[in-house]
Amino acid sequence: MELTLTFFGKLIEVAGNESIQFYSKATTMQELRKELIQTFPKLGTLTFQLAQNNKICLGKATIKSDQIDIFPPFSGG
């Protein structure tokens, strides 16, 4: 399925763009996470979370939306 991925913070630099189209075979967030790391190996070294429908999904949640937000923790102050 074709997903629209929206990146936040320094993940924008990793993905090269704030928003990209991404073809995925994943049915769960965990599988999507693996696919993302394969496509963007740098993500494998970073902490990030995934959200759909404005809800942060940890682990095995099923993908229900074609809009996914991907964000890291920020530390600046």
Next chain:
Amino acid sequence: MKRYEKHILLEEIGLEGQNKISQAKVLVIGAGGLGCPVLQYLTAAGVGMIGIVDVDTICLSNLQRQILYTEKEVGKLKVEVAKKHLESLNSTIKINTYPVILSENNALDLISQYDIIVDCTDNFRSRYIINDACVMSGKVFVFAAIYKFEGQLSVFNFRGGTTYRCLFPNPPKEAEVPNCNQVGVLGVLAGIMGIYQANEVLKILLNHGNILSGQLLTVNLLSQKQTILFFEKDEKKITEIRSKKSIEPIDLNDCIVNQVISLEKIKNPKSFYWVDVREEDEEPKINSSLVHTIPLSKFLHHKQNIPNKENTILFCGSGVRSLKALTYLKNAKSLEEGASQLKQYLEKYE
């Protein structure tokens, strides 16, 4: 109460609400980009007691966003300057200053004296310490963090609700943390996010509006897009933290903290160039060939005598003035302990 009449006129606040604000005790950890606007608005609003935790001194590059400070105050301790300006804004409130680094050892004690904690720090280590200390002592804390043009905001541990660890269970690895001195940040971003934090503090005190608990607000100033992301409580993680007797050490040293070094981390004192920044008549004297003296009052003019900045450790009586000297010598380190402990340590070593 005349000064608060615009608050009192609001039906949602009134005299009763203003009294709640006046009786509140709020601890602001970090008096930098986020901390300055938080402190100014909470002081203006009349929060009865405000604590400020920050070990840092003011440097010129702070002034782009840390709007409590002026050019004349470069080199001075942030907490002292902040207190002075805030007292001139509102002399009716009490302001306590803590020029210390927040650590696993002092966090619970500091936090226990306040009702609401505001996390205005600039590093993950402090953020996880604040989280765990607040969960253990049942205190609500208002979180914000910034990156370039983007900000995050949430309220954690509100009436036993979600915590920072429900969002990001563990601190990131050291390698993935950007050096805070190397990343640029838009000045007004810190201002906006800090004011949002002050707003959440007032809402909590007044028990009014939607408190951002279980919700992460993300703000992008370039697109002006704001999103609220909802997230769930991690009961297991919270129970685990609550059951601890003391705060577990956070194995991460990012930002200012990695410029402060503790004696227990030093294996061989001979591999360092030790600089005593105390004035010449101060006790105890340390008679060691490893130690060189450059008093803080002469530091700026004599610092070129230091051969290798990376291997230099500055120390003073308690670790406060050595941190001040660090602003003149960016790549050096500052000793966490004071001269007496160093003296004992060197005597034992030699």
